[in-house]
Amino acid sequence: MKFTKLRIAGFKTFVEPTDFLIEPGLTGIVGPNGCGKSNLVEAMRWVMGETSSKNMRASGMDDVIFSGGGNRPARNMAEVVLFLDNSTRTAPAAFNDNDAIEVSRRIERESGSTYRVNGRETRARDVQLLFADASSGSRSPAMVHQGQIGQMISAKPQERRRILEEAAGVAGLHSRRHEAELRLKAASDNLLRLDDILQQIESQTKGLERQARQASRYRDLAASIRRSEALLALINHREATQALADAEAKLAFFACEVEEKTRLEAEAARAQGIAAHALPVLREAELARGGDLQRLIIAREALDGEEKRAKARSAELSQRIAQMSSDLSRERALIADAAGVLERLDVEAAELSDAAAAEADIETQGRARLIEAEAALAAAEAELSEAQEQRAGIEARRMSCEAALRDERARLARLEAEFTKVADEKAALLADLGGGEDRALLQEALEQTIETAGAYEDEIAQFEAAHADARSLEASARGKLAEAERKAQKLGTEAQTLSKLLTAASGGFWPPVTDEITVARGFEAALGAALGDDLDASTNPSAPAHWAETDRRADPALPEGVEPLADLVTAPEALARRLNQIGVVSRSEGPALLPLLKPGQRLVSKEGDLWRWDGFVQAAEAPTPAARRLTEKNRLGELTLEAEAARETADALKAEAEEAEAKVAACAAAESGARQSHKAALREVETARARHAAAERAEASAAARLSALEEATQRLTSGRDEAREKFAEAQMALDDLADSAELAERLEVCRTRAGRERAVVGEARAELQAHLREAQSRARRLEAIANERKSLAAALGRLRRSDQRFRGADRGSHNRI
Secondary structure (H helix, E strand, O other): OEEEEEEEEOEOOEOOOEEEEOOOOOOOOOOOOOOOHHHHHHHHHHHOOOOOOOOOOOOOHHHHEOOOEOOEOOOOEEEEEEEEEOOOOOOOHHHOOOOEEEEEEEEEOOOEEEEEEOOEEEOHHHHHHHHHHOOOOOOOOOOOOOOHHHHHHOOOHHHHHHHHHHHHOOHHHHHHHHHHHHHHHHHHHHHHHHHHHHHHHHHHHHHHHHHHHHHHHHHHHHHHHHHHHHHHHHHHHHHHHHHHHHHHHHHHHHHHHHHHHHHHHHHHHHHHHHHHHHHHHHHHHHHHHHHHHHHHHHHHHHHHHHHHHHHHHHHHHHHHHHHHHHHHHHHHHHHHHHHHHHHHHHHHHHHHHHHHHHHHHHHHHHHHHHHHHHHHHHHHHHHHHHHHHHHHHHHHHHHHHHHHHHHHHHHHHHHHHHHHHHHHHHHHHHHHHHHOOOHHHHHHHHHHHHHHHHHHHHHHHHHHHHHHHHHHHHHHHHHHHHHHHHHHHHHHHHHHHHHHHHHHHOOOOOOOHHHHOEEOOOOHHHHHHHHHHHHHOEOOOOOOOEOOOOOOOOOOOOOOOOEEHHHOEEOOHHHHHHHHOEEEOOOOOHHHHHHHOOOOOEEEOOOOOEEEOOOOEEOOOOOOHHHHHHHHHHHHHHHHHHHHHHHHHHHHHHHHHHHHHHHHHHHHHHHHHHHHHHHHHHHHHHHHHHHHHHHHHHHHHHHHHHHHHHHHHHHHHHHHHHHHHHHHHHHHHHHOOOOHHHHHHHHHHHHHHHHHHHHHHHHHHHHHHHHHHHHHHHHHHHHHHHHHHHHHHHHHHHHHHHHHHHHHHHHHHHHHO
16 A cells, blocks of 8 residues: 555644645655644644644644634644555455545544544544554654654664564554454453353352242142142031031920920929919918027027136136146245255355465466476477577588489489480481482582583474474465465356356256357457357257258358358357358458458458458447357356366465474474473473582581581580589588488487477466466356345245235135136
């Protein structure tokens, strides 16, 4: 595609519609600064799909519209149209229908831009892809602006690659790949969303299935309940019917009983009426007898009550007499007891007074004895305390020495165990160092594996190069195959279409003779002009108009030098006579040979001119339908041959492509095998490196551990010697302590003496306290005797007065009885 013209209207400084022709070669624009030269390039970038207002030297995309100036008002719209020549048909398939492509972009204030291609509205993305496929575009390196040459010189490799890709025409493929990746990502997101939706639907389906099972169970239970309810209603109905029948039977039985009872009631009422007539006389007699009986009953009850009261009073008086007699006897006994108690109290008081007089001397002696015993006890306890302190100090020192001995013995045993453990660990570590892997061998194995991995890397590079060559060959073969397939398909489609057209045109009961004629290429118009409508006739004898075979031996020959048309046409025998009488000449020779024609002879030119023997001349015009049909028939034959050849070529290219594909697969398999081997070699390298590093770490660790073990051995040796010295010192201190048997014997003597003195003090204190308690007890007893004598004297007076009162009461009771 090539740019042919640029039309600008209302864009920046171009307020009026302006056309700029872009001729083949170099087109230059010359003018002073500010005349709008850069606006032309920006207009081309803008129509190619530029979306950044910054790249258009504007703060907003609406700023590209003419904003007014001088005496011209601002415009509300801007439009740029770019015309492209597509005669080579290299545009994308969506825009490859025309030889010319018209791309326009129109913008209105605050309404955005619209793109059109050949008058049809399209997306900005499609316009950008259109120019990207043509190695151009709004941001293509082909659009050179100020300072871009210097940028290209100092560009990074990625930017240079973009320039090379733009020059190679693959930038559009990158854009399409990016768009395809976005679509694939969107499709992948949609698939993930679809999976989520399917899972949600599946969970909903499970819930619906569970609900459906519950609904089915509910229906079954509801049906069972309805059946049970119906059965229950039937049973209730039957029971109610039976109960109704029973009730009706009982009703009849009770009706009979009611009738019988009514009859008996009537008879009883009649008897009652008879008895009621004699009832008043009997009632009067009953009332008289009842009054007499009531008077007698009252009199009897009064006598019975009087008798009961007399008996109760007699019993009460007898009981009071007995009670008074017993009280009198008791009071006399109490008086006698009180007199005896007074006598005893007097005797006890005299004895207590005598004992109190002698108690003062006993108390004084007891106190003196207690003081002497307490002094002896204090001396014994002081001696016992001194002996206990001496024994406790000795035992404490002994326990301290024994504890020190135990500690040093345990420490010495622990140090010996640690010394043995360190020695064993040191021996084991030396044995491990002697039996470990040699670091030199590990280093050699590591270098060998690295060399092997390097060799595999070289093989991978070779296989990659072979794989790339095979892929390029495959791509080339597939490109050729695709081209051959398209060509074969195109020829086959064209031949099939043409065959269908020819078949449709030759339909009918009697096919025309043109179906059986084959003419040399280029002479179709000549044959059509020579035969005309006769070509529509059939060779079938039953046809109304048909060709028939005739004798041609007496036919005259054509003029000398004239080639008969029969030599250029393959036709049925019925047309041989006619074709032999038709000559083929050039246009210039026809008029000169016309007089030489015999009756029935004709001359035709390749272009379709006709000269007939009777002087009829017809110039070449548009080919007749028969001529066109013959041309199409010849074309069909050529297309069939070309299609077969294209198909053979395609088959051969297909075989080459398959071979290239097999080679690519083989190279890929070889590369994959080499990569696997390389990975395995790398793993071996890592393993060897890890073993080598592990050996180094083990050796360093063993050296450090040996050093630590040497220090531990020295530390344990010094500690063991120190523990032995401290153990000997503790044993000597324990041996220097006094004999504990003597201390124990002395302590026992002191403890016995202290115990004896405590017993003496206890006895003296107990005797003194006993004397004091007895004195207190005698004093309290004397006080109690005095109080008791007072109470007994008062009680004796009361008893005597009660005795006199009881005697008087007893005499009165006997008198009343």
